[in-house]
Amino acid sequence: xxxxxxxxxxxxVESALLSLKAxxxxxxxxxxxxxxxxxxxxxxxxxxWLEKWxxxxxxxxxxxxxxx
Amino acid sequence: MxxxxxxxxxxxxxxxxxxxDALLIDPALAKRLDELxxxxxxxxxxxxxxxxxxxxxxxxxxxxxxxxxxxxxxPSQEKQRFxxxxxxxxxxxxxxEFLFPQWFNECDPKLDTWKSKMMSGEYTQQDxxxxxxxxxxxxxxxxxxxxxxxxDLSMATDLLTSGNSxxxxxxxxxxxSPEWLANKKDHWEATLxxxxxxxxxxxSVNPKNLDDNLSLLADAILQKxxxxxxxxxxxHIY
Numbered sequence: 001x002x003x004x005x006x007x008x009x010x011x012x013v014e015s016a017l018l019s020l021k022a023x024x025x026x027x028x029x030x031x032x033x034x035x036x037x038x039x040x041x042x043x044x045x046x047x048x049w050l051e052k053w054x055x056x057x058x059x060x061x062x063x064x065x066x067x068x
Numbered sequence: 069m070x071x072x073x074x075x076x077x078x079x080x081x082x083x084x085x086x087x088x089d090a091l092l093i094d095p096a097l098a099k100r101l102d103e104l105x106x107x108x109x110x111x112x113x114x115x116x117x118x119x120x121x122x123x124x125x126x127x128x129x130x131x132x133x134x135x136x137x138x139x140x141x142x143p144s145q146e147k148q149r150f151x152x153x154x155x156x157x158x159x160x161x162x163x164x165e166f167l168f169p170q171w172f173n174e175c176d177p178k179l180d181t182w183k184s185k186m187m188s189g190e191y192t193q194q195d196x197x198x199x200x201x202x203x204x205x206x207x208x209x210x211x212x213x214x215x216x217x218x219x220d221l222s223m224a225t226d227l228l229t230s231g232n233s234x235x236x237x238x239x240x241x242x243x244x245s246p247e248w249l250a251n252k253k254d255h256w257e258a259t260l261x262x263x264x265x266x267x268x269x270x271x272s273v274n275p276k277n278l279d280d281n282l283s284l285l286a287d288a289i290l291q292k293x294x295x296x297x298x299x300x301x302x303x304h305i306y
Contacts, residue, residue, distance in 0.1 A: 044077075
């Protein structure tokens with residue numbers, strides 16, 4: 001294993017530790033805020049994000065029909 | 069500390085990018101995530117009143133998946149270094165090494181039930197305060213706890229607990245009346261067995277005196293965690 005891999009693997013460990021820290025924090029947020037923990041991280045929870053979920057997919061899936 | 073809050077609309081792109089990443093590393097995980105993505109797309113009208121719950125669930129799933137994918141890609145020597153630095157609890161190890169991959173590798177028989185419970189508003193999480201208080205109590209007595217939507221909804225487990233060196237224990241609380249308790253236990257045990265969970269504790273509790281006795285309940289859970297055999301599905305009437 002060369003120097004490059006050694007450096008990159010070190011970064012990969014650090015990166016995994018950061019991901020662990022993130023999920024631990026999110027779990028801890030549930031203790032503090034209960035089911036409202038999402039409000040700490042998102043600003044427009046009741047916005048139209050869900051209504052728009054899949055809009056692009058639908059237009060994509062319609063394309064083949066147009067060409068038929 | 070104030071952080072810049074995210075726009076909720078980005079969660080869809082984040083989930084999609086995660087599905088793409090997972091596809092190269094574990095197709096079964098990608099498939100389960102895509103199944104949920106498509107469910108949200110198809111049922112979004114029915115879910116409109118459940119936006120905070122859905123966002124919370126998907127966020128938790130994204131965070132868990134990101135970590136799991138990174139761990140999966142670590143060469144064994146680096147995985148060892150990660151474990152030394154991370155000081156994961158037994159409950160965390162059990163979740164990432166066993167239960168989470170079990171969930172996406174196996175068919176989830178409860179998936180349809182909990183999807184419809186989420187949509188109908190039946191999934192209210194009224195017990196969140198109790199579970200939080202109990203978790204804090206268990207931790208102050210030296211134990212560790214883990215809660216996830218998936219273990220709650222699919223694996224009949226309110227809390228995954230572990231002590232200092234023991235095997236983790238899947239704890240479920242119930243307020244079933246005595247005549248329904250045997251039936252409740254059968255279903256609970258069957259669910260745990262299905263997922264390959266070998267240590268479970270079903271606690272029959274009386275909600276009226278629960279708040280005053282949380283520390284006793286936490287001690288009972290930890291004590292059971294240490295004393296129960298490697299394979300058992302124990303009912304404890306508290």
